[in-house]
Amino acid sequence: MWTSAWLSGAAAPDDVLDALLAWGEAHEVVTGDAESAVALDLPLAGDFPATPVQLLASLRANGVGAAQLLLPVPGDVRGLGGGGPFAEAALKAGEAMLLPDAGFGLVPQPIAEGLVRWTVYKVDTSATPEYVGLADAEHGLTDAIRDSAGALKALDVAKDRPGVRAELSAWLRARPRADWPAGMPGRALRVLQRAEEIGAILALAASDEPGGAVSASAALLRADALRPLGNAVRVARYAAVNEAVRIFSDQAERPQ
Known part of the structure; x- marks a missing residue:
């Protein structure tokens, strides 16, 4: 929600960062594949993580459009496409953020008390998530x-x-x-x-x-x-x- 508000000009970057505090005192960003790491200039999982500030800058630089929320569960995997690491991680977490215009997906994972890790994946967005009015x-x-x-x-x-x-x-x-x-x-x-x-x-x-x-x-x-x-x-x-x-x-x- 906040990412889309920021991308549309309805919120400032600091507003997005402040909003994240509701879910964790600290957030870090890594990528789950080399293609995402190169395209967004972000570290691979296992390397020293980036910050949400770096993620927002990368999204802006790549002209990313509006985000979409995914809430997959077994039997309802709308928006996950044909499988792969992103689909597996999103289904395990039960939530993910899709950036269909750019072909990236982000999955949050609490990894310690007060710390949330966001992993970015390159995804196939040819399967448009079902619209629910x-x-x-x-x-x-x-x-x-x-x-x-x-x-x-x-x-x-x-x-x-x-x-x-x-x-x-x-x-x-x-x-x-x-x-x-x-x-x-x-x-x-x-x-x-x-x-x-x-x-x-x-x-x-x-x-x-x-x-x-x-x-x-x-x-x-x-x-x-x-x-x-x-x-x-x-x-x-x-x-x-x-x-x-x-x-x-x-x-x-x-x-x-």
């Missing part, structure tokens, strides 16, 4: 909430849980508190916030604390009931971020 994602989230609630009730695993509100608040407080660029589209932000809240509820519902389903069979049934909702949350995040990126890019292309 924000309205469709929002409706899908609403439908999944209703269906999952009904399934959990039928399974008798949605029991009252003492202190659940306090647990939910604590979980949300522990999450990175991301800031968003000025001009962040309101609907996209609303969908992101709703997905975050539902993600917190899912995390609590999936745990085996007192008040939840404790037997192995009940836990399996509960996981099956919650899976569609988890997928809907992931798709909502995917759609909201990429819709905001699209709007930032459109604003950058308008005549001043």
Whole structure:
């Protein structure tokens, strides 16, 4: 989100660097292949890493366009193309950033407390990531909430849980508190916030604390009931971020 805002002129480089602090106190950059290392003048994995400042300078020098968020999981690998090191790393991480205009992908990996490593890969971007409309994602989230609630009730695993509100608040407080660029589209932000809240509820519902389903069979049934909702949350995040990126890019292309 911040990279696209910066590339479109809606944010300064320092804003991008400050935004990264929500996920780690320090970030480093390496490349996963020689082609990326040469094209972007960045070190290979195993060499002394570069900084995010060097990465931004390389992206600017190479005329990189808008970024896209990928949130791959087994069974849904949209945007990963035909495989390779980038696809493997992105699927393992469950998230990645694609730069389709330049043919690069970046995968973040926490490697120590407070330290995140970004690995850049050269990728085949001939397979365009599937577009998911924000309205469709929002409706899908609403439908999944209703269906999952009904399934959990039928399974008798949605029991009252003492202190659940306090647990939910604590979980949300522990999450990175991301800031968003000025001009962040309101609907996209609303969908992101709703997905975050539902993600917190899912995390609590999936745990085996007192008040939840404790037997192995009940836990399996509960996981099956919650899976569609988890997928809907992931798709909502995917759609909201990429819709905001699209709007930032459109604003950058308008005549001043």
